Amino acid sequence: MPESHQFTHSARSRRSSIVVGSYRSSFFDPQDNLLHRTERRPSSSSVLVTGFVDPDLLNEEVSLLRDNNINLPASVEHHGAFYGAVREDDAAATDVADAWETSVAAHKVVTSTRREFYVLATSAFPLIVTFLLQNSLTMASVFSVGHIGSQELSGVTLASLTASITCIAAIQGLATCLDTLCPEAYGSGNLRLVGVYFQRCTALILTAYVPVALLWWIYAERALVYIVPETEVAILSARYLRVISLGMPGYIFFETGKRFLQAQGIFNASTSVLFVVAPLNILLNYTLVWSPAFGIGYIGAPVAVAISYWAMAIGLLVFTVTTKSAINPLKCWGGFSLDECFRKWSVLFGLALPGVVMIEAEFLAFECLTLMASHLGSANLAAQSIIATLTSLGYQIPFSVSVASATRTANFIGSGMPQSAAKTVSVSILFGVAISIANVALFYFGRGFIPHLFTNDSEVAQIVKDLLPLIAVLEFFDALATVSGGCLRGEGMQKIGSWLNLAGYYLIGIPLVVLFTFRWGWGLYGLWVGILIGLALIGSLLVWFAVTANMNELVARARSRNENSV
Known part of the structure; x- marks a missing residue:
């Protein structure tokens, strides 16, 4: 599935790649109509030094400049489209960056309706597949356990509902802050800040999850007895919650990680991962619930889900580190810092x-x-x-x-x-x-x-x-x-x-x-x-x-x- 390029400035990306130990961000100030540039020193480590500019980024800016009838330098017109690795000192790339910043400062660049329809459609399609595949993880548990007995089906249904209300919805809600912060930082050229936000949000959610996990382990059974009259159903639900609690940190890393990538326009990463994990989850459900050799019955369903959650997180990490995409996601990673995780x-x-x-x-x-x-x-x-x-x-x-x-x-x-x-x-x-x-x-x-x-x-x-x-x-x-x-x-x-x-x-x-x-x-x-x-x-x-x-x-x-x- 093609990646959907997420917009930012090539000039800013270029500067951040060639300045070691600091990064530059440019932004348009609506108050005085000037383009300001500010330099800041990162608190832990420098951004990734690449020496190259994202070609998709350059082509996006060239297209927007042409859409707004802005004359481009001759070097750009003669160059044509940008492909592969483009050096940061390439004359055409430099001219695109200069024309872009001048036009943005003068309010001359505005995207078009047709362009936004195209970008939204191409970005949304892999996400539709992602959400459907992600929902299939719980559905597989329902189908596999439902054939054991009615009490087991009631137990997994109640446990899934409880997990969604007390944990999964909260994780997704807390992670929504990255829908705002990471794209804003990426758009402003503060590439390292995208990674910092990812670390801080992940640390925040993991910290909030600790008391939830403890409640599941200690009080789930006693609490669920007040919701359903059947004691056996409450016991089965509590057992399910305890097991999937071991996989929830993986789910947290997946939710924050996919937003880290989406901010950079990489919408197909989570889809690619789930194309592998969803069938794996079905196989695990059969093997752990029904297989004569390895089946452990009811408890195999939450074990399959917990393993799948960690597989999602590991798969996303492998994609991020190994991808050969021109949109190099590691450019937004300035290194791990425990101090950064718990600040601001x-x-x-x-x-x-x-x-x-x-x-x-x-x-x-x-x-x-x-x-x-x-x-x-x-x-x-x-x-x-x-x-x-x-x-x-x-x-x-x-x-x-x-x-x-x-x-x-x-x-x-x-x-x-x-x-x-x-x-x-x-x-x-x-x-x-x-x-x-x-x-x-x-x-x-x-x-x-x-x-x-x-x-x-x-x-x-x-x-x-x-x-x-x-x-x-x-x-x-x-x-x-x-x-x-x-x-x-x-x-x-x-x-x-x-x-x-x-x-x-x-x-x-x-x-x-x-x-x-x-x-x-x-x-x-x-x-x-x-x-x-x-x-x-x-x-x-x-x-x-x-x-x-x-x-x-x-x-x-x-x-x-x-x-x-x-």
Whole structure:
């Protein structure tokens, strides 16, 4: 799969590669229309010295300059496209860098709608595959254990739900700070700072994970007994949690590592790793659960997941170190520093905590629907499981676009290009509308056959069929909310998303769900009508805040963050 180049300045990359022991960053200051250059001394080690400029970077800048009808020097026109290793003292490369910085300083460079559609689409495609493969790890456990017995299936389901609420969602929420910080640092030319942010965020999440792991080992069984009446199910769930706790550090390294690479435009690394790990996980599930020679039954499922989490982390590390890509990810690695890992966490907390609230609020809201559906009878609960699966699958495409748009937006903001950042946000929203229309059409026109893909029960299939037109409308607003939420992460405005999610789901959505479902007797239909109203409000407001953000102010804020984090 081709890598999607993530934008930054070739001039800045060139300077950082030839100055030993220090690095330069250039940024456009909207206050006085001057291009400032500042030199700072890194706190631990120097950036990687390569002596070469990324050819993809040069070609991207040449294309943008031409898109904006800016005349290029004759050396560039005669050179044509850049391929392979380009020396930092190459005349054409130097002329591109000079023309680029002059044009950025004069506000002459703005990306185009067509370019942003192309970049977002090519970036999002590998992410869609990544998320689907990543979700398959837990699904493999459900399928392998489900054939042992009903209690074992209930145990792995409860354990997966508990792990998602208490740990995985929190890890993903804390890691969202890197969706803002790493692309901003990369866009500003502070290449070493990208690696520093990765180290700090990883250390932060690992530190936060320690008490969670201890709670799983010591109190999981006693706590789960209060959730489910069957003691055996609680015991099985607690055993599952204890085992996968050993693999969670690997999951943390994978989540922060893939964001370290995505900030540099490398979106296919995690996909390549999961193409290997996902089949390995299936093989491990069979071998450890069912194999006559090595099978250990139920406990083999969490062992397979724990091994797979570490395999994901190791695979990403191997990719980073060995890749021959022109986008050399090691240029953003200035070396490991234990002191750097535990410094200036306040910058991370300001973005990470709203990210946790934003993700946890949405996740818990949809889990509440399943818990409420359990009081509506077995047919409604089965239908709810199918609807939840369909909405989860439909969510993967807009979520992939949201990750790509967050990276692209933050990179432009870090580069001091507010107009291009605004263009990316607008195109991302349009992309979200296109995706939502596609999802609406699929669920509405496919309501006759989709239910039968999941069940042979005619009653359950009819309930799903009746609900799918409503779910089609929900998918429209879900796509808008997801993509615009990604834009807000790129803009460093996660706090707005967290407050909107809390208000939309818990002050409006869930209360309406209870009213429609249990007070007015609308059944399963009431569940989704209530959550739809809350999601419609969330999606509409998220779009408004993302589009109307003051990009010049965000550029100045990003510059301040990068300066204070050195």
